[in-house]
Amino acid sequence: MIHAAYIHIPFCQHICHYCDFNKMFLKDQPVDGYLALLEKEMELTLKTLPTNHLETIFVGGGTPTALSATQLADLCESVNRQLPFNDKTEFTFEANPGDLSLEKFEILKAAGVNRISFGVQTFNETLLKKIGRTHRPRDVYQSIEWAKKVGFENISIDLIYGLPEQTLKDFEETLEIAFSLNIPHYSGYSLIIEPKTVFYNQMRKGKLPIVGEDLEAKMYGMLMNQMATHGFEQYEISNFSKAGFESKHNLTYWNNDLYYGFGAGAHSYVNGYRKANYGPLKKYMEPLEREELPIMEEHLVTREEKMEEEMFLGLRKTKGVSIGNFEKRYGTSPLEYFSKAIQEVKERNLIDIADNHIFLTRKGRFLGNEVFQSFIGI
Numbered sequence: 450m451i452h453a454a455y456i457h458i459p460f461c462q463h464i465c466h467y468c469d470f471n472k473m474f475l476k477d478q479p480v481d482g483y484l485a486l487l488e489k490e491m492e493l494t495l496k497t498l499p500t501n502h503l504e505t506i507f508v509g510g511g512t513p514t515a516l517s518a519t520q521l522a523d524l525c526e527s528v529n530r531q532l533p534f535n536d537k538t539e540f541t542f543e544a545n546p547g548d549l550s551l552e553k554f555e556i557l558k559a560a561g562v563n564r565i566s567f568g569v570q571t572f573n574e575t576l577l578k579k580i581g582r583t584h585r586p587r588d589v590y591q592s593i594e595w596a597k598k599v600g601f602e603n604i605s606i607d608l609i610y611g612l613p614e615q616t617l618k619d620f621e622e623t624l625e626i627a628f629s630l631n632i633p634h635y636s637g638y639s640l641i642i643e644p645k646t647v648f649y650n651q652m653r654k655g656k657l658p659i660v661g662e663d664l665e666a667k668m669y670g671m672l673m674n675q676m677a678t679h680g681f682e683q684y685e686i687s688n689f690s691k692a693g694f695e696s697k698h699n700l701t702y703w704n705n706d707l708y709y710g711f712g713a714g715a716h717s718y719v720n721g722y723r724k725a726n727y728g729p730l731k732k733y734m735e736p737l738e739r740e741e742l743p744i745m746e747e748h749l750v751t752r753e754e755k756m757e758e759e760m761f762l763g764l765r766k767t768k769g770v771s772i773g774n775f776e777k778r779y780g781t782s783p784l785e786y787f788s789k790a791i792q793e794v795k796e797r798n799l800i801d802i803a804d805n806h807i808f809l810t811r812k813g814r815f816l817g818n819e820v821f822q823s824f825i826g827i
Contacts, residue, residue, distance in 0.1 A: 451719055452504040453701040454532060456487070457712030458513040458524070459730070462548070462583070475515050483713070483730065484520060486737040488527035490711050493742055495531060498709075498719050503532055505539045505698035514548040521553055525560030539564055539603075539697040547588035554599040564603040564696075565596050566636075572626040573619050576612050586626070593630055603694060605634035610668040611660045612640055620668045624675050633694035637672045638687050639665055666815055673814070686765050686809075686817055703766050705759045713743075722747045752779065756786060760807075761821035764800070769808025783807060790823045 460475040506528065516524065534540065541564040542557055557565075571577055572586045589606070596604055606627060610620050627635060640660075660668075673683060681689040685703060688696060701708050710717030714728035724747040727733045736743045750758070756779050763770035775783045784791060784802075791807065794800045799813035799820050813820055 451498065451500045451707045451709055452502065453698060453706065453708035454503055454506050455698075455708060455710045455712075455715055455717075456506065456508045456524075456528070457510060457710070457715040458508060458516065459511040459713045459728075460515050461510065461512045462515045462545075475512075478730065479734075480516065480520055481523075483734065484523055484527065486734050487524075487712055488531060489737045489740075490742065491527065491531035493737075493740065494709060494711070501533060503534045503538055505541070505701060506532060506534060507541045507543075507698040509543045512545045512548060513542055514544040514553060518550070518552050518556060522556050522560070525556065525562070529560060534561070536561065536563075541566055541696075541698060543568065544592070545584060546592045547584040549592055549595065551595050551599070554595050554601070558599045558601065563601070564605070565601050566605040566607065566634075567592060569606040569627070570609045571612060571615070571619070572623045573615070576615055576619065579614070580609075580612060589630075593632065603634070604630075604632040605636060605696070606630070606632065608635065608637045608672075609640050610637060610672065611665040613659065615660055615668075617664065617667055617671065621671060621675075624672070628675070628679050633691040634696065635676065635681065635689045636687055637669075637676075637689070639669065669815060673811075682767075684767050686767075686814055700766075703762050705755070705762050718750075722749055724748075755779070756781075756783070757824050757826075759783075760787060760824040764807070764809055764820060764824075765817070767808065769800075769806045772802075772805045772807065787824055794820050794823055 460478055460480060462475055508524070508528075513524075514521070538561070540562045542562050543566050546567050546569060567589065569584075569589050570580060570582060572589070574585060577585065593604060608623060608627060676683060676689040681691060683689050684695050685699070688699065690696075707718050707720075709719060710724070710726065713726060713730055713733040715726045717724045725745050726743045727736075727745045732745075733743045756775075759775055759778065760770055760783065770783060772783060775781075779786075784807075791800065791802075794813070795802070798810055799816055800807055801810050802808075809817060809820060
C-alpha cells in the first residue's frame with residue numbers, strides 16, 4: 450500500500466544559482482491551468498492505484514509559496530478533495546522565507562498543513578546574494594515568528610555548507626543563529642554543483658571560487674558536533690531533529706517505500722515501477738487535458754535493483770539497514786548477498802554491524818557516496 454505523496458509546484462519568483470530542480474519563472478505561466486490539471490492527475494492516479502490513507506504529503510518545488518494566496522488555497526482544496534489523509538498525517542510545505550504572508554500561513558494551517566520547511570541556506574547576507582537568494586535573514590525571523598503565531602510547531606530549515614568563498618567562521622555563525630530560532634528540525638547539505646545551473650556555467654569558465662574538500666569536511670564535522678551539542682539527533686546523513694520530529698516523508702525514500710509523485714517532473718515509486726512525469730509544462734499538461742497520465746518514462750524495478758536501493762538508501766539513515774527487514778522483503782540476508790562489498794567497506798572502517806543493523810560509521814558519513822557506490826552493480 451502507498452502511504453506517501455509528493456506534489457511538485459515548479460514555479461519560482463527567482464532562480465537560485467545552484468538549483469537544478471524542475472522549475473520555471475512564475476511570471477506569465479498558466480498557473481491556474483496547471484493547478485487544475487494537477488488535481489486531475491491526482492484523481493486519475495488514485496482511481497487506478499488507490500490507497501486508504503496517506504501518512505505523509507510533501508509539497509515541494511520550485512517554490513510552492515510563490516503562489517498567490519488564492520492559488521495556494523485552491524491547491525490545498527485540491528489536495529483535500531483528492532487525497533485521503535487526516536490530522537495524524539505529516540503534511541509539509543516547502544517555503545521561501547519572505548514569500549509567506551500571515552494570510553498564507555493561515556490558509557495552510559486551515560487546510561491541514563502541519564509542517565513547514567524553509568529554504569534558508571545561510572544567514573550571511575553576502576553569501577545569500579552570491580548564491581542568488583532574494584531573502585535576507587530578517588525575512589527568516591519574520592516568517593518563523595508568523596509560523597509559530599499561527600500554530601506551527603513542526604518547523605525545519607535547510608542550510609548549505611561549502612558555498613563559494615564560505616569560511617568555517619561563516620558557517621559557525623550561521624549555525625549559532627539557526628540554533629537561536631528554537632525549532633525542532635534542521636537539514637544541512639554540502640553544495641553540489643549540478644549541470645545546467647548558473648554555478649556550473651561559472652565553474653566551467655573558471656569564475657567560481659570553490660571550497661576545497663578538506664574545508665567542506667571540517668564544516669560537516671562542525672555540523673554534526675554542533676547538532677549533538679544542542680540536543681539534535683542525527684537520524685540521517687544530512688538531517689537532525691528533536692525526538693519525534695524526524696521527517697516522515699523523507700524516511701519514506703530512505704526506507705525504500707512506495708510513494709506517489711504528482712506534478713511536472715515529479716517521480717513516483719508505485720506498483721513496482723519507478724516513473725517520471727514530463728517536466729516541461731506543455732508536455733505535462735497536454736496528456737491530462739486528454740484524461741491521460743503525463744508519464745514520460747517508467748521502469749520496472751528488478752529484485753536486484755530493489756536490493757541495491759535498499760542498501761544505498763537505507764545506509765543514509767544513522768541506524769542503517771535492518772538485516773531482518775531486508776530478509777523479510779527479499780528472502781536473503783544482505784550479509785550474504787553483498788558479502789564482498791560489506792567486507793571491503795567494513796575493512797576500511799566505513800560501516801559497522803550491530804543490533805541486527807548495518808550502518809555507516811562516523812568516518813563512513815564523510816565518505817557516504819563511496820560506500821553507496823560499492824553496492825551498485827554487484
